[in-house]
Amino acid sequence: MTDQAVDVGGSAAGPQEWNGRQFFGRQRELKELREDVERAGLDTLSGRKSPRARVLLIAGRPGSGRTALAEELARRLGDDYPDGVLRVGLTEPGGTPVPTERAARELLDVLDVPVPPGGGEDELTQLVREALRDRRVLLLLDDAASAEQVDPLLPENADCLVVATARGPLTGIPDVRPCTLGGLLPKASVEFLESFAGSVRITVDPRAAEQLAEECAGQPAALALAGGWLSIRPQAAVADVAKRLHALPDDGGVLTGQLPVAERPLVRVFRLVYESLPQPNARLLRLLSLAPAGFVDAQTASALAGCSVSAAQNTLEDFVAYGLLRTVGEPHERPAQYAVPGWLAPLLVKLAATDRAGEVQLARARMLERTVRLLQSCRAVTEPDGSPARKKLAGLPRALRFPSAPLAAEWLRTRRPALLAAARLAVHDGDLDTLARRLVAALVRALAAHQGTEAAAPELYGLHQLVLDVAERRNLHREKAAALLNLGDLDAGTGRTAEALVRYRAALDAGRAANDPYATGRAMESVGGAHQELGDWQRAADWYGRALAQRLARGERGDEARLYGRLGAVHTYAGRYGEALRNWRAAVAGYRRLGDLPGQARALSEAARVQEYAGRPEESLRTCREAVEWARQAGDLRLQAALQLRLADTLDRLGDPAGARLHRGAAERLLGPEGEAAVPACEIRSASAKD
Template sequence: MPPGPERFVGRERELRELRADIDTPSLDALRGRPAATCRVLLVAGRPGSGRTALALRLAREQAARYPEGLLYAALTDPQGEPRAAREVAAQLLRGLGREADDDPEAALREALRERRVLLVLDDAASGEQVAPLLPHGETALVVATSRGPLAGVADVRPCTLGGLQSAACVELLAQAIGSTRVTCDPRAAETLAERCGGSPAALRLMAGWLADRPGMSVTDAVRVLPDDDATPLERAFGVVAAQLPGPAARLMRMLVLAPGALVDAHLASALAGCALEAARDALEDFARYGLLRRDPGPGAGTEPAAYRVAGWAVPLLRDALEAGERAEEVRLARARMLERTVRLVRACAASAAAPDEAATDEVPLALRFADREAASGWLRRRLPELLGAARIAVADGELDTLARRLASAAVLALDAHGQAAPERYELHGLLLEVAERRGPDRERAAALINLGDLDAAAGRTKDAVARYRAALDAARAGRDAFTLGRALEALGDSHLELGDRERAADWYGRALAQRGERGELADAARLHTRLALLHTDDGRRDAALREWRAAAAAYRRLRDHAGYAATLAEVALAQEVSGAAEESLRTGQEALRWARQADDARLQRVVLLGMARVLERLGDTEGARLQREAADGLAGPGDARDS
């Protein structure tokens, strides 16, 4: 939940109405039916009218009634496009400390079922965005903001905002610039409020302008604020932008380039090409103007604060950027921002390493995170913005190197911090897009096989097969033997998952031949084992025995005592099933010797129990008893007494 504005005035009537609507019986209750969804309150108004501030004020005020959580999500991105409900649901699930699955909307509703939570859904474009996110039951409360009504959301209680009353406008000015200047010129204060149309955002802009000019009166502010056909926000923004110093004005225009409209001093300094301290001071000034609001959590590295551009300011900043900056300068600023973002993400990944492993000297002091927990929290909170930065780089078409570096760094950071985020799939998709545009076949193969692995893990096995086949072709074209082997083996796994055991064995065999040609003994041993298990399940005993022996030979060449002993135990079992009891007993004795060399008590126990079964089959009950006693002596607390 972001903090509300520092100065909140007026709206007493609206707050009373919203409080009353919370406890008003729903239509379902009046009809004697249980409520299908929770109570939904709507704060409707134009951008800059203070609808978000009012929603946050109500949420903070009602926090005690909803002790199980306050959640917030913006339903419109900084480009003004509606966000998909599943993307918003995934973000909210992360706020609850849960990972999103293939149906994040359903997972969110289930997570919030019968919980006393208050959910603020900001800047909804339509009821279709809101409806899938509504918790079932009557225990939760949703406060939505929008420009207009939310068609499709049942029993929504609307509260429409107009301009602030004159007295509230004067109070806001007095809080920002001091009561003395307002008292000395009360008529001018009322005129300024009228010129601003009662818009809280326009008033904060003008209040910030006056606060920076203590020698000027409110009358001076009225004089510089034009009275034309533009909206109050446009007029006030024009006054502020025109009289900012050149470097600050340039940084202000560049703010709209920040991914997700989220910026801290690191990104601001990169966008404007200025010193970190200057960027930090400028961001504090812009927050005083109301252009920025504090975002929950710290910035990256050692930065204490992060800010988000106010939604009403984004179109104004975009117009100012187009009018004041050349396309080449915008691309250069974007490249600097992406470069700094890459460095931040790498610093985040480095923080996950042990102190003696992390190359801390390579990470500048300003980019270092306090500890692993701080870096992990930053990554979890900022992942949507990092993904947005990667999208921007890929869409540009001229920043492919930076796009590749950023997406790769984000994936590595997620791996380092053990975060299985659904955004990982899109990151690999962006890497594939760059590789298909101008990258070598090796990169395309790597991106395809990573996407295939994610498809397979999510149960989309047929999609995974298509990805693996494409990766196979790309690896052959790029002569990438490593990825080729991965693709062949993954195809075997996928066909086995689909129940096509014959094709699975064929792909495993191709992978085995490729690994054998390259002398990759460990991989070859693993593939022999998979083929042996496959043949065993299908009742092909002789074929299974051959594969077990081949796997054992590979482990012996690798000097892997535990692996060699384990496969010898499987050879002994295969011989036992085939009726070769004497041979199985000899193989078991050799397996036991190697298991003891590996100092693997559990494996020794398995071998001893197998030998006991064979001895019983041969009629040597006393020998079988001795083997079982020896096995029992090796049993751990979680082992069964027999096997």
């Protein structure tokens, strides 16, 4: 496995945050951390083998370079961990801790481990530990808010190493000594500045460079901002920046009012940069506080600012040069995506609070509307040429169109964390529920179109839960019923049948409240299916019967035939062969009226199965031959082959081995040399009961 990375938000990233510049300083800390890897732990000293991975903790404030140090350590130790480096952020840029189940799901995605839709924290973290049990990986947990986030993700494998970053000690994780970061040493600070400003300006006035480093308190984020300011202004002297910073008061403005002393150098440098920005750029920077999970691209920035995509792209590149944003992914990837560093997000929230609430809400609405249109375009490109969706796509502005389905799928893959975060934030906001519902619906359709409903099921589960939240808040009974049915189907598909049954019953109540015949019928049938899965044949038959009565009253013939078949299967499982046969014959009649030859053939084959289990082989033989003829007319080769094999088994029991051989040969010819017989529609679990 190659080095891999997962990012669910997190704070300031590693060396690439400073535009790919080399790592500076921290040699003493790196040496101590490497020695700590080899240090004997408490288990080793007591003579026991360590049951878990060693944990290294790098503690420091946001902007102290803790993540850069962690990633530099991971780079240097990477060869010792052949199964890769995994990275996951445990705090979103706004300071909200990432739920453990979401972090576990992201890790499982990278490890290519199937994720059960709707899986809880215990289930998913157990899967993570199992996946890492036989691997040698380095796990980087960035910006942990507490030990409770870290502990469930620790591999139960002493061959793995965990490097965690946090503000302070993680009380509750045993045998962990924090490596606490202060500022860079003066020499490293000046070298870091030189990587931005160039060697000439530093050599001309080394004392000014030292003063600037001192004003920045050696904090890497502050140094990067000061260096970015100098790189944008090649004619400015280093002394100019130092003087400007020194002149700024510690307690002025909305940013520095209640800040701890240790955070003031970074905020002062940020004020210097922010106040030097043109007004439109400063406004866009403030609005980046709305960026979902701190991720932004040119489309998002364009919608927030109400400007062109090209202008937004240029502004974002300027922010990168200033050190205000970092590039996500490979530098050559286009369209580029950027992330707001963790230290910057709370400052942007403070600044955005000074804007008028109506303007901020309008910017949020524009961003969500743009996202909806992009998702609609992303799905439409998968439709056939000439379809209504493709015609609608052709009428969109060029900036909102995807030239091909593969490019749309790649956009969806890279933007997935931001898109899911946008849906969560839109629903949580509560003021833009109409847009939130459209966004979730568009995201569901795009994921299903590009990944398939089965592959996208883990994401779809969370999205259906968001729909349910909005529906309950707004008393939208029809949407509530739809969300509950979808969630119930996903629960049932992962074996949580009891939970699915609760969902289906709630969907039935919501469907009745909405006076929605489709939802109520679908819910009753699903309740019956859940009881069938639980082996409660009586209740399953009762609910299928209720659903059938509704379909009969509405004249929905296709659903009638299907429900007759489901009733036939339940009665067959229960050993009530007379009832089963009557229902299968009703299903045959229903499919005949519909002109559905494959359905008619399958229903006849099940009727033949019931006759066989009821001890009537001659009747089963006649029915099976009739089913073969209908399957032949329908052109269903697999069904024909399965029925030929059933005929062969019946003839064997009737004492006609020659006839049985003929039918097996016919099945082999239908299937070909590598074919397989169709899977039976139902398995008879009991044949002891009598009709």
